[in-house]
Amino acid sequence: MESTIVKSVDYNAYFGDNRVVKNVNIEIPRNTVIAVMGPSGCGKTTFLRGINRMHELIPNATAKGKILLNNEDVMEMHPIFVRLKIGMVFQRPNPFPNLSIYDNVIAGYKLNGIKLPKAEKDKIVEESLTKVALWKEVKDSLTKKGSFLSGGQQQRLCIARAVAMAPEVLLFDEPTSALDPISTSTVEELFHELKKNYTLIIVTHNMQQAARVSDRTAFFYMGELVEYDETKRMFTNPRDKRTQNYITGRFS
Amino acid sequence: MTQLEIELQLLKKEVINMWSLVQSQMVKAKTSMLEFDKDLSREILLKERRVNGAELKIDRDCENIFALLTPVAVDLRFVLAVLKINSNLERIGDIAEGIAKYILSAESSFKRDLLEASCVMKMFDQSISILDDTLSAFENEDTILARQVFQKDEFLDDINRRANELIEAYLKDHPEDLDQALYIHSIIRKLERVGDQSKNISEEIIFYLEAKVLKHKHSH
Numbered sequence: 001m002e003s004t005i006v007k008s009v010d011y012n013a014y015f016g017d018n019r020v021v022k023n024v025n026i027e028i029p030r031n032t033v034i035a036v037m038g039p040s041g042c043g044k045t046t047f048l049r050g051i052n053r054m055h056e057l058i059p060n061a062t063a064k065g066k067i068l069l070n071n072e073d074v075m076e077m078h079p080i081f082v083r084l085k086i087g088m089v090f091q092r093p094n095p096f097p098n099l100s101i102y103d104n105v106i107a108g109y110k111l112n113g114i115k116l117p118k119a120e121k122d123k124i125v126e127e128s129l130t131k132v133a134l135w136k137e138v139k140d141s142l143t144k145k146g147s148f149l150s151g152g153q154q155q156r157l158c159i160a161r162a163v164a165m166a167p168e169v170l171l172f173d174e175p176t177s178a179l180d181p182i183s184t185s186t187v188e189e190l191f192h193e194l195k196k197n198y199t200l201i202i203v204t205h206n207m208q209q210a211a212r213v214s215d216r217t218a219f220f221y222m223g224e225l226v227e228y229d230e231t232k233r234m235f236t237n238p239r240d241k242r243t244q245n246y247i248t249g250r251f252s
Numbered sequence: 253m254t255q256l257e258i259e260l261q262l263l264k265k266e267v268i269n270m271w272s273l274v275q276s277q278m279v280k281a282k283t284s285m286l287e288f289d290k291d292l293s294r295e296i297l298l299k300e301r302r303v304n305g306a307e308l309k310i311d312r313d314c315e316n317i318f319a320l321l322t323p324v325a326v327d328l329r330f331v332l333a334v335l336k337i338n339s340n341l342e343r344i345g346d347i348a349e350g351i352a353k354y355i356l357s358a359e360s361s362f363k364r365d366l367l368e369a370s371c372v373m374k375m376f377d378q379s380i381s382i383l384d385d386t387l388s389a390f391e392n393e394d395t396i397l398a399r400q401v402f403q404k405d406e407f408l409d410d411i412n413r414r415a416n417e418l419i420e421a422y423l424k425d426h427p428e429d430l431d432q433a434l435y436i437h438s439i440i441r442k443l444e445r446v447g448d449q450s451k452n453i454s455e456e457i458i459f460y461l462e463a464k465v466l467k468h469k470h471s472h
Contacts, residue, residue: 208322
């Protein structure tokens with residue numbers, strides 16, 4: 001039986017008085033890949049950033065309702081702890097340009113003032129890079145700057161950086177939109193592997209990507225969660241007309 | 253209109269054209285049998301090539317739509333349905349061709365009494381009418397009409413079931429017509445298949461419009 005790892009209860013997000021996410025209720029099972037899609041401005045990224053409390057970092061941004069991680073309200077946790085448990089990967093690969101590949105992977109520990117023995121750091125670096133299928137490619141150049149890698153490799157390095165903190169959930173905000181098709185394919189393959197150990201929530205504009213990689217898909221429109229169902233069902237016989245219009249390209 | 257919508261409309265037109273061609277093959281088969289018109293039967297054999305050509309073209313177009321335009325939801329179901337409808341229409345075309353071949357092999361015109369007693373012309377009318385209904389259902393996205401096909405098919409099944417006894421009864425009085433009776437019997441079997449193919453087509457129409465799978469279900 002799948003257990004729920006993330007649950008939102010009547011979640012609303014605001015920028016000033018503008019409510020951009022409206023009463024979202026969703027349950028996300030552990031070790032699944034969830035695609036979040038919808039037209040620009042539908043609130044999907046805001047919702048994603050609400051899950052690990054990044055929404056509140058924006059001036060004037062507020063939220064109501066609850067986001068539960070393992071049945072505990074994230075608003076009652078320390079935000080740093082939330083972001084350790086719920087990592088995030090962004091649209092453009094953003095490795096720290098002045099840090100080596102090695103230091104990029106363990107950057108989360110350094111930034112949080114966590115000191116680790118060299119042997120443990122080595123272990124984390126190797127394991128994290130292996131999990132993102134990058135170890136073989138970079139094991140002989142760990143001291144080189146992360147910015148020397150290709151776009152696809154940089155994005156996998158960013159995923160390794162998130163994975164290194166041993167999170168339970170990984171959030172991805174359009175993680176392949178800046179990548180070429182080959183790198184995109186490598187990252188998509190990676191999602192299938194990562195799901196064995198983590199729960200992935202991916203905001204994507206690429207509907208075929210949502211269809212290829214996710215177990216369940218959530219469709220947002222004008223701040224509302226219109227439909228949330230198994231991806232197979234969403235792409236063959238969606239229940240809501242608005243979902244059908246969106247995925248068939250007939251959205252006006 | 254999106255490129256996908258344009259391509260789907262073109263595909264629908266192609267399927268409707270093929271449907272009309274197959275319908276006309278069936279009507280010609282009926283006329284050819286009634287009037288023992290062997291020229292018309294030869295024409296059916298020639299036109300069968302066009303049916304086959306249309307089938308290949310529709311298959312190729314579906315393949316291109318899948319590869320290039322990745323349809324989803326109702327669009328995906330439409331293209332899947334078209335693939336199967338296409339194959340069923342082609343088989344109905346084969347049936348018309350098969351009937352034409354029987355007519356070409358027959359030595360003399362079919363006796364009116366035999367045509368009457370075997371109900372074969374009624375079966376022709378019914379199978380052509382079913383084909384008309386499936387076309388209208390497809391063109392107008394009418395699942396009520398598509399469902400009516402299941403009932404109409406029962407008439408064809410019924411005659412098919414009684415065919416042996418009807419023909420046997422006729423042969424008791426006209427044993428000299430054995431050859432003709434065998435042809436008629438075979439044609440009845442073929443017309444019953446038209447009903448089955450039309451039923452398959454109706455199931456595909458309902459699948460594409462309502463996302464319901466009726467295949468292998470006894471009651472519709």
